[in-house]
Amino acid sequence: MIVFNLTCSNDHHFEGWFASAADFERQQQSTLLSCPVCSSNQVNKVLHAPYVNTGSAHKPSQRERHAQNGAEQYANVGDEVSQLIEHLIANTEDVGDAFPEEARRIHYNETPERKIRGNASREEVIEMREEGIEVIALPIPRYRLDKSH
Numbered sequence: 001m002i003v004f005n006l007t008c009s010n011d012h013h014f015e016g017w018f019a020s021a022a023d024f025e026r027q028q029q030s031t032l033l034s035c036p037v038c039s040s041n042q043v044n045k046v047l048h049a050p051y052v053n054t055g056s057a058h059k060p061s062q063r064e065r066h067a068q069n070g071a072e073q074y075a076n077v078g079d080e081v082s083q084l085i086e087h088l089i090a091n092t093e094d095v096g097d098a099f100p101e102e103a104r105r106i107h108y109n110e111t112p113e114r115k116i117r118g119n120a121s122r123e124e125v126i127e128m129r130e131e132g133i134e135v136i137a138l139p140i141p142r143y144r145l146d147k148s149h
């Protein structure tokens, strides 16, 4: 179990117990978490001192606190991202530069459905999303992908 210091959008502070950092994020995203004082679902972790950039002395605004929380969450999911990457590499077919074309053929049932990964430009990703094709950017350095060949 992990205990996190939490805060809501109305600045109430409280503690929450979770099985893991991932468990916290799951509950946070599904809005299962709520403030015991005001029942707000806008619950975020309070950063511990080592994670806070103390470059400026002013009290961080709500917006800045959100940005910092985002940064911390990235740091905390390192292991899970690695596992996710391994899983994705093992369970997707690398189609390289043919990715946008193959993703479309799958989307329009012109080829059997399967999971693929590959390259796409920003513009191509925008076009695919407009066509209703779900595409996510992989946080994978190119060399990790090439290693699977």
Ligand SMILES: [Zn+2]
Residues within 6 Å of the ligand: 008, 009, 010, 011, 012, 035, 036, 037, 038, 039, 040
């Ligand atoms: Zn509250």
